[in-house]
Amino acid sequence: MSTSTILKWITGACEAFLGIPFLGGIFILANGWVPLIVMFFLHVITLVLSVRAGENKYGSITGIITSIIGWIPVVGMIMHIITALLSFVDAGLSSKQNKTKVY
Numbered sequence: 001m002s003t004s005t006i007l008k009w010i011t012g013a014c015e016a017f018l019g020i021p022f023l024g025g026i027f028i029l030a031n032g033w034v035p036l037i038v039m040f041f042l043h044v045i046t047l048v049l050s051v052r053a054g055e056n057k058y059g060s061i062t063g064i065i066t067s068i069i070g071w072i073p074v075v076g077m078i079m080h081i082i083t084a085l086l087s088f089v090d091a092g093l094s095s096k097q098n099k100t101k102v103y
Contacts (some may be wrong), residue, residue, distance in 0.1 A: 039066060
């Protein structure tokens with residue numbers, strides 16, 4: 001499994017946590033919006049690694065957008081959930097793609 005695929009699973013799990021109603025919002029507010037900044041950079045790193053590996057990148061792009069607008073209460077929660085789902089699908093497809101590659 002490539003590094004970018006592992007990061008997609010990790011960012012998907014983090015986004016899923018941040019998308020939990022109230023709990024994700026409380027976590028973000030309690031930490032002064034730092035989780036959004038951390039997620040932004042994690043998505044950028046994942047995007048760069050995905051581009052280098054020739055893998056799908058829509059989960060990371062959506063994550064970057066989510067990190068930027070995630071401070072809006074209800075919109076942020078919905079975007080975190082959507083990004084988590086996209087990241088999981090992206091990671092699953094990347095895992096499958098890596099298994100079928102011939103080196």
